[in-house]
Amino acid sequence: MTAPGESKRGPVVQDWVLALVVAVIQLGGGRNANLRQTGVHTIDALGYVLLLVGPVALLLRRSYPLPVLLVTIASCVVYLLRGYGYGPIFVSLVIAFISAAIVGSRWWTYPLAPIGYLALVWPLPAIVGHPANPWLAFGMIAWLGVLVAIAEGIRQRQAVLVARRQRAEAARRDAEAQRERRASEERLAIARELHDVLAHSLSLINVQSSVALELFDKKPQQARSALAAIKTASKDALAEVHTLLHSIRNGSSPPDAQDVRESGAERASESAIGHRDSERAQDNSTVHINGAAEARPPAPRSPAPSIEDLDALLQRARAAGLTVDTRIIGTAHKLPSVVDVAAARIIQESLTNVVRHAPGAPAAVTVRYAADSVEITIDNARASTPQSKSGTSGGNGILGMRERAHALGGQLIAGPRPSGGFRVVARLPSRVGAPEEAQ
Template identity: 30%
Template sequence: MDVTSKMRAGRAWLQGPERWTRAALLKDCAMAAVLALLGMPLEEIEGGAWWRHTLSAVVVVLLTLLRRRLPAGTLVAGAVISGVLPGAFLVTILLAWSAGRRIVGVTRAVVAFTLTFALEVGVAVVTEWSNTRPLWIAVFVTLAFLATTLMPGLASRYWYQRRTLLHALQERNAQLMRERAMIAGQARLRERQRIAQDMHDSLGHQLALISVHTGALEVDPALTERQREAVGVLRQASVGAMHELREVVGILRDGVEAPVAAEDTVQPAARGVAGIGGVVEAARAAGTEVRLTVTGATRPLAPACDHAAYRIVQEALTNAYKHAPGAAITVELRYEDDSLVVEIANGPAAAERPDGVVSGGQGLTGLRERARLVGGMVHAGPVEGGGFRVAGVLPYGAEPAGAQGPEPDDFGQLAVRVSGATAPMDWAAVDRELAVGRHGRSPGGGVALGCGIAFAAAVLLLIAVVALIALMASSADEAYLTREEYDRVQVGQSEKEVRKAVPSGDSIMTSGLDRKGPPKPAGASCLALLDPEDDTDLAKDRVFRFCFKDGKLVEKQTYEVDAG
């Protein structure tokens, strides 16, 4: 295996199951450098050894890069290293955030964070044993652990689990959408088959009777030539209606046009712009004055638009027959630059409207919907002089109305595209789905739980800080000794007398001060106190130290130490 393959394999191991791009690598390195720089103490930057700075930066970068593959291991290692190397303190925030979401299992996470806490306390006690008391070390480390490790880990784990739950709910919702779309499609298919069967059984029978009777009447010798032509028009219309009914029934039943039977000698009527001339000729043969004009350069239309133009002319002529019998009709097709304009107008009725004319009242509504579905429009209304006009504007290329926005489906709901299929989007169902979490609990409960954990951690941290401040304030009187009191104490006095005359020194502010001054007498125990009036140098503190041996004061010293 060559070097390149080894590097590629190592990078794949580092990134684990997550995708790790070059930009992500640079981002991690930059973030590690910033954390190392911000976590470096000022005195370490000014006077520390360069090798410690370099080692700290390298360790922080390594921990940052390894946190994806070894979340628990890097968290524990960060707890140890942050107490030894300067600049590695802030990386525990990043490691805790990463470990909170990547450690699998609650037990493992609890063990990892508990071990981290124990190691942080242990390392701090060992490294700072000579400077302060172990109790105060434990208090400070506990506060730091809450702020920089526990709270980021809890927040990360809650955020990641909530995101995972929402993703699972979305996947489940998409699956339910697909299943519902399949059920709705099956229901529509069954209903279409029922409608197709009803149409075939009722209309097919009636049209067949009309065709047979008009065919017999056409050869009746008692009819005049003009009557035979009118009967022939009726027979051709009934035969064409039967063919169109067969096509519609086929589309309703199977979604495709029904095949033309071999024994059929009459082909189905053309149902496009090319068939408009036939419709006009049929109207003329029936005795209606119809004039057809075509202007502009003929252009091909999409099939849906072509059929819509035919239906507009057909429906407008039918309305003119029924509501304005005997009126002259003009049909105009205008090929504009971007659309086809179909206009049908008739004058006032030449005769009274016959009684018993059947009208469904949905013809113009259907035309408007048909035109809208292909991106066009239809206008209908009366004109001056008592006539009526129907005009449709149709684009040359079909532009489904769905492209402009979601349309209601059969159930009056919006449709959404899911995995390549159109599925109804039931927003109420989505809200109900997202309102149900695992084991029947709602995300509201999860939000309350996550917020409760964060609030409890914040309250605990606040209580600890307040308690620490109160403890320091209450013990401040035991940490200070004035110069006059110091001068009144003489070497050789009994330890009991001296301790009664001076404060006890039981304060965090005096912890470790007795070990920072000159060497203590052999076998002696010392008490260190602070001078409250020392304001000459804010960076230094004056210390009064009393050393006792065999129940007597054997030495008292005054010296200065670095403040803080």
């Protein structure tokens, strides 16, 4: 990497070298040209100073391109008006003109070409008694045209290079924004998945622990059942968390974070994740305790939730004492895995909210299958006992359910029912992107 000081020093050195070369050319070439011409004024100290004005001015051509051009024009005009012969004094003028045309405005630079021609070639030299050769006057017109064309070509090339750099920078910023957006979506999906995995189980554990504490002395048998339900719910929650962490460690995303337009690829990635998890389980199948190798139990695995078997999906909620009725309308058909998981999570979260905010209220789950969509409705009646205000509230359950539905191109509506209670309605597409292959 070039240091800032070195990057600034490079152009300065180039300007000094250029000025030195132009000074040598103008001093030596001007003297020789003046000696070979007749009827011209012999170069004196002023002539040599005028020959050096242009090269010295070129040292500032990057910072002050237009003033440098005007200075070189003035030095050339004075040089010719003094009667010195034509020579390489025009070298500094050409360089100054190109620099000003590239860096500055063309509307201020290009008009100076014909003005310089009128002042240095014709007719001003002829008026003051120094007429130019007709062939020289005609040739200077051609050279001025070439000079303007060269300046415009360099200017256009620089504009193209600047546009390319701007496009590359814009593409880099867009790629960086895309990476940040994907990372944000991944974090959001992981947070949502952890919430859905833990909130449902912890809510049931909270309810059952309250029941166990209340009945521990009076009805120990029912308290035992509540504790057994707590054990089962906590075990299932640990298994689901472990499965989710395995997916994250192996570079996989939660189901709703994956590209829903590539559902076929998602199935392949899930099978690959399962294969990697099985290999890791084999590698970690032994653990050394006090120098002895003992078999390590396999990592707990939990299948992804599904609405294909509503009874199994609702088993935990019912074990916690929640009364849940189910109804299926239409012909059930296979759903893409991302849609199936999202529907199951929405049902679980809705029932978790019933347990939290309407304890003792019965609930009903309705699944309506259509040709291109599936609609899930979760209703619960008004709680039989008023909810205590000391509990936690203001969670992200409804927001997470709505994000799941929108990520798949569906919609979710949640709100109180006119007759009391609460209703959640989610409509999800039964196809995500291209239809999945028949299985």
